[in-house]
Amino acid sequence: MPDLVIDVRNAVKQYGVGAASIFALDDVSLQISPGEYVAIMGPSGSGKSTLMNIMGALDNMTSGKYFLDGIEISAMDENSLSIVRGRKIGFIFQSFNLIPRTSALANVELPLAYQGIKSAERKLRATKALEVVGLADRMSHEPTELSGGQQQRVAVARALATRPALLLADEPTGALDSKSTHDLLDLFDQINEAGRTVIVITHEHDVAMRAKRTIRMRDGKIISDELNSGKVA
């Protein structure tokens, strides 16, 4: 296993050119080791979402280098990137981003299908992932038939099903009530305890405090990076 899951070096993301240009990321470097549970905090416009999109290989950067699980992402073409996204990263979005009018099971199976895994094994792994998130009895339900908390847990199951190196969550609790938020964060703890790297982007202090390490951002720069008290990195 490589030493670092995430290795971002001097990342710059610039929108526009000349005097009107804005730096969403201004020379950011960040290293995250396997098994870490990291929260990235900051007000809106601080560049945390941009950083997450780059770490998730969803967006490219203006300059800098990025290694994910030892692979240089910043040099890849779009086609290889989709493979990397499928195999290395599990995404969890604020708005869940499930495929509409498709059952929970089919949603969880989808990334496995794109990896070319056979139907029988796919079903088995998707079922197992849904059991982990406590939705074994909701597998045939479509997203609209599930509550927000349940939908987000389907998304977690979908992210876990591919056994990614990294779980990347962008404001995962933004659309949830406090009970669902609590359940989801318990689930993240469980996942992290099982050894998986978890990165949560949030602006909620409570959510960030559940992580073991908190990175604060402002104006495209990291302004602090510390271990949370009472937690062991």
Next chain:
Amino acid sequence: MNLFEIIRFAFRGLSINKLRTSLTTMGIMIGVMSVIVLIAVGNGSSKAVQDSLDRLGTNSIQIRSGGGFVGGGGIQGARSRGRSSTSKPLTILDAVALVDKVNAPSIKQAAPIANATATCVNGTSTSTPSTFSGTWPSYFEAANSRIAKGTYFTNDDVTQARRVAVIGNTTATELFGSENPIGQVVRCGGIPFTIIGTTEVKGSTGFQDGDSIFLAPITAVQNSITGFVPLSSIIVEAKNSKVTDLAQAEITTILNTRHGIKAGGTADYQLFNQASLLTTSASSSKVFTVLLGAVAAISLLVGGIGITNIMLVTVVERTREIGIRKAIGAPKRIILAQFLIEATILSLVGGLMGVIGGFVGSHFMIVGVQPVIVPSSVFLAFGVSILIGVFFGSYPASRAASLRPIEALRHE
């Protein structure tokens, strides 16, 4: 990920919005169907003209007196001294003169026709045939009129002026209902005629019912009904349809000589070639087909624009979904393949339904025309609909699949 799996994805994608899927399919179906049916209608109407052309015989020529008013009461061969006109009526001798192997090698035979108007009575049934003619036996061949039941009358019947007659189907039904008319006697204009035959059904050509006919020896008709008035017309049969023009030239030469018409003078008769009349109407029905085809092509185009619109909306609506799929690891080519297969299924199913609809629709009479399907129109309509569906289904999909996932995900 294999093709079968992508096809399953495509079917799932289509089943997600059933209303949109069925509307798109229907749009394609109607476009394809209208092209097939409209072109079949145009083709059917020109086929109908062609058929009546074949039925009439393309090698018969009609000669009618064209010299204006002809004084009545003339006898055979008599010169009409009608007022200032020098025109002569057509006579039996004209008909005899036209059958001349030396001067008219292209003419097979000729038959004089004396038309009358008479009402025939059989008990309480009456019938007024639209064609009541006295003629020669050669008429039947020249006019392409065949006997269905009974026999033709003979040259002997003409010589003896026997009151026998051959009638058409309409006349037979009017007079005898379902009874066998052969051997029955009817009174026409008070004169008894014995029916000896019925002609084959000809159908109506234009305004005239071709089966409302009563044909008798010319001598019998002249003796008892019309008197010895000039002929109404002479029907001439050319040896075959290729020499019809030659036969017309021969007729002109012979009749000009007989009627004393000098070169450059105005003839006192007119020639009608039914084939040439029908050729004109055939070409006008070709114009009709082209017009219908143009209308159909426009409807296919409009249908195509409809398909394009629905496909564009579908892809725009699903840009976010494409973003999600890319985020969880779908390569561009698989997304493209899915949309391409969806579009192909839509246009294939719609196109096939349109072809079936076109075949079914062409079985019905449409505005009095029995449509006849043109095979090339089927392939054209089917091919164009599939091309439109596939192209406009895959082009916006390829644009969406090329987006960076973050852009597609931001799409609402």
